[in-house]
Amino acid sequence: MEEEQKNEIPNITVKDVNVIYNEGKSNEMRALEEIDLEILPQEYVIIFGPSGCGKSTLLYSIAGLQKPTSGVVMIDGEDISAYKKKQMALFHRRKMGMVFQAFYLIGSLSILDNVCLPKAFDGVKIAERKAKALELLERFNISNQADKFPSELSGGQKQRVSIARALVNDPEIILADEPVGNLDSKSAHIVMSILKDLNEIDKKTVILVTHDPAHLQFGDKIVHMRDGKIIKIEIIKRKKTSAESYIFKDGKIQENLQGELVKEEYIPLDLRHLMRSFRGLTANQISNLLVPFKAQQIFSHLFFSMTNDQIEKAIKKVEDFLYARNELDDFRLELDAPLEKGGAGWDKRIAERFALEVNELTEQAKKISFTEKIQSAEELVEYINIKMKLNLDDTKKGLLSGAIVDRLENSIGKDEFEKLMDISEKKSGLGFDKRVASKIARELELLLLLRYSS
Ligand code: ADP
Numbered sequence: 001m002e003e004e005q006k007n008e009i010p011n012i013t014v015k016d017v018n019v020i021y022n023e024g025k026s027n028e029m030r031a032l033e034e035i036d037l038e039i040l041p042q043e044y045v046i047i048f049g050p051s052g053c054g055k056s057t058l059l060y061s062i063a064g065l066q067k068p069t070s071g072v073v074m075i076d077g078e079d080i081s082a083y084k085k086k087q088m089a090l091f092h093r094r095k096m097g098m099v100f101q102a103f104y105l106i107g108s109l110s111i112l113d114n115v116c117l118p119k120a121f122d123g124v125k126i127a128e129r130k131a132k133a134l135e136l137l138e139r140f141n142i143s144n145q146a147d148k149f150p151s152e153l154s155g156g157q158k159q160r161v162s163i164a165r166a167l168v169n170d171p172e173i174i175l176a177d178e179p180v181g182n183l184d185s186k187s188a189h190i191v192m193s194i195l196k197d198l199n200e201i202d203k204k205t206v207i208l209v210t211h212d213p214a215h216l217q218f219g220d221k222i223v224h225m226r227d228g229k230i231i232k233i234e235i236i237k238r239k240k241t242s243a244e245s246y247i248f249k250d251g252k253i254q255e256n257l258q259g260e261l262v263k264e265e266y267i268p269l270d271l272r273h274l275m276r277s278f279r280g281l282t283a284n285q286i287s288n289l290l291v292p293f294k295a296q297q298i299f300s301h302l303f304f305s306m307t308n309d310q311i312e313k314a315i316k317k318v319e320d321f322l323y324a325r326n327e328l329d330d331f332r333l334e335l336d337a338p339l340e341k342g343g344a345g346w347d348k349r350i351a352e353r354f355a356l357e358v359n360e361l362t363e364q365a366k367k368i369s370f371t372e373k374i375q376s377a378e379e380l381v382e383y384i385n386i387k388m389k390l391n392l393d394d395t396k397k398g399l400l401s402g403a404i405v406d407r408l409e410n411s412i413g414k415d416e417f418e419k420l421m422d423i424s425e426k427k428s429g430l431g432f433d434k435r436v437a438s439k440i441a442r443e444l445e446l447l448l449l450l451r452y453s454s
């Protein structure tokens, strides 16, 4: 009897990789610390952990899209950081296919052309390209959508298109960054089945990034991450089966489920990377691609790339803190605790920063006196001056303080206050930049709101 033998020589080796963002600056972030990982050919690897723990950074390091600050990534015996531009482009085109949460389909191209696109750069003849793309669309049961445009498809269908695009050059490795994070559960199930089949039937190496424990059942190797480190690598011994598979029953997905529309959730920070693998797009196409990227930037700035679940849980924790049901330390620990244990499942470093900031806000709000308005205004000026690094001189401090007193007395409203911040000094305003003006106004309103809360 012959046992199925896997090649036990790793095709991907990550050795002592560190990634530091904004090194040496005040916002320095050690996203990855001393990462060691080996991935075998045809393995299904899951990178698992809470938002912000470094999963995407690790995936992009493996993809050669994020250069490690130190350490090496070897793929098929080659150190990919030594690749010249051209080699890297070839590597991206031939060896790996990437799938993202936000799909990144090009709105001005038909579904078929979206799938053909990576082949276009390879100089493959049009007819041949289209045939290959259609074959993939057929396999995923969306060939009837070939002439439509991305906006006409459901989220689940779009993700199947983006998987077809990732496969069109027949790469050995499929990298997927939270590919079902935006999908309803039925569409998610189909996409997860497709990834499973790509691993089991097509013998692709699959590397999946997820924060969802329900996906762990698919992996051969689970890489548990926390705070930029691998805390555990679990090897799962299981018998592979395709019994539940949606595809290949007769070469196609059995059910044609209508996915629901994409939720307005967060979009990952990966457009830059995608653009690199699709060099040669027109400016128009790139600007199309930039919209989700911009949205992501805004969202992650405000919410540190969290899922709805993590945000909703965290809001409850903030409520508990505001009701004074919780001390600062418990607040911080609960933000950090896993979702399964009733926490908000945040990355520890983010939880710490956030808890401190909320604490600072509430402490400052408490100091605002309802009677001593002038003194309160002066304290607020100092607080805002330091927090926003405004470097105000005494004249400006006086002006700001006067405006805050007016606001405390309610003789001006929020909009008037903001306008005062913005208009020029000649017109007895403060002459701040519009954005700064609005930021000061928002900060003050938040403080005024918070002083009623405890
Ligand atoms: P995950 O995918 O697990 O959510 P990421 O790898 O995206 O985590 O991010 C890890 C940490 O690095 C987070 O704290 C994130 O805010 C930070 N980070 C990610 N990308 C950048 C960047 N380009 N610049 C600065 N910080 C970043």
Ligand code: MG
Pocket: 052, 055, 056, 057, 177, 268
């Ligand atoms: Mg991520």
